[in-house]
Amino acid sequence: MPDSQYLKDVHPLPGQALMAWPLWAKLLLALGLTLATLWGRLAFGHAPGDPPSLVLFVLPILLSAYLGGFWPGLLATLAAFLTSSYFLLFPLGSFAIRDVRNQIGWLALLVVGTLISLLLEALRRDRRRLAASIVALRRAEKFRQDVERIVRHDVKSPLLGLHAAATLLLDDQRCDELRELLPGLVRSTRNVINLLDASDKVLQMEQGGYAPRAAWFDLGEAVGNAGFSLRSLAEARRVRLARAGLLAPAEPPAPVLVYGEELLLEDMLTNLLKNALEACPAGGEVGIFCSAQAGEMRIAIHNPGAIPEAVRESFFEKYATAGKPFGTGLGAYSARLIAQAHGGRIAYETSDAAGTTVTVVLPQPAGRP
Numbered sequence: 001m002p003d004s005q006y007l008k009d010v011h012p013l014p015g016q017a018l019m020a021w022p023l024w025a026k027l028l029l030a031l032g033l034t035l036a037t038l039w040g041r042l043a044f045g046h047a048p049g050d051p052p053s054l055v056l057f058v059l060p061i062l063l064s065a066y067l068g069g070f071w072p073g074l075l076a077t078l079a080a081f082l083t084s085s086y087f088l089l090f091p092l093g094s095f096a097i098r099d100v101r102n103q104i105g106w107l108a109l110l111v112v113g114t115l116i117s118l119l120l121e122a123l124r125r126d127r128r129r130l131a132a133s134i135v136a137l138r139r140a141e142k143f144r145q146d147v148e149r150i151v152r153h154d155v156k157s158p159l160l161g162l163h164a165a166a167t168l169l170l171d172d173q174r175c176d177e178l179r180e181l182l183p184g185l186v187r188s189t190r191n192v193i194n195l196l197d198a199s200d201k202v203l204q205m206e207q208g209g210y211a212p213r214a215a216w217f218d219l220g221e222a223v224g225n226a227g228f229s230l231r232s233l234a235e236a237r238r239v240r241l242a243r244a245g246l247l248a249p250a251e252p253p254a255p256v257l258v259y260g261e262e263l264l265l266e267d268m269l270t271n272l273l274k275n276a277l278e279a280c281p282a283g284g285e286v287g288i289f290c291s292a293q294a295g296e297m298r299i300a301i302h303n304p305g306a307i308p309e310a311v312r313e314s315f316f317e318k319y320a321t322a323g324k325p326f327g328t329g330l331g332a333y334s335a336r337l338i339a340q341a342h343g344g345r346i347a348y349e350t351s352d353a354a355g356t357t358v359t360v361v362l363p364q365p366a367g368r369p
Helices: 023-043 054-067 070-087 098-170 173-205 219-229 230-238 264-280 332-343
Strands: 215-218 240-242 258-259 285-293 297-304 345-351 355-363
Touching: 023 054, 023 070, 023 219, 054 070, 070 098, 070 173, 098 173, 173 264, 173 332, 215 219, 219 230, 219 258, 219 264, 219 297, 230 264, 230 297, 240 345, 264 285, 264 332, 297 345, 332 345
Parallel strands: 240 285
Antiparallel strands: 215 258, 285 297, 297 355, 345 355
């Protein structure tokens, strides 16, 4: 979104269009205003003993510094300083000034013009900082609102599971069915807590003020929780989630240990898997693979669909989305924030023939448990 959308309450200053001119144009304007003032003064005639009226030059200096800042204001000051000495102060046609009072007024013009230029430049700089602060605050507020909207939307699925289990509690004759739903009930409750917890941390990450609480955890379990929360989406789109290469072929499966903050990385996986499921054609398969090498854990999520051309350059940027009626463009963005907060990186490869693979690389300390 352009910055102008966030500055509706910052009223434009008079002459705002002239302030947008390039520096060379504002310098020419400053010189022109000063020479026009000199011409106007000379047009009234100037004889020995007439006051030089140096105060008239304050006006072009003020306008030049107001519209252009320090350098146009300083140029107007120097131009007034030199031209007044040559054309208005006796003896004319020379820079020698005989009258002490004229010398004092002449030097005062230089000092006052320089001070005016410095002060107006400081005011312009403060206004730019204020405008930048307003843009940053509005952006942060919009991002917070978008995250809250996503949380409210995503929390509905786990709550539906909680509601179904609570309904069965009212019917004593369905205890067996209730027992079967208890694992799902626990996962749904955990997912609600995770969503609320992760949204606040992502907001802190965007401001650069959050350090993950890292520990070793089982990546397979995190993927299982993410897959469970997205089960209804996968079923609705008739897409299968395959964890090939994630779990070793052992009974029971050997854990794949990853170092990081479990809830955040699980939220990252949920966002990436959700994007993959939504982009995958009906009847297709989303695969998740991992490999550990050279002190890094690489997690790759593949789907047979290609990223639209319109969002490829900004795929991991805020609000980058295409082709999703209710898309917010924050899933991949928050995934990038989480990966970077862990000291890792995220990238993608996409083509119509090979589909899309999003790869997250996380640094892993030596001495795995």
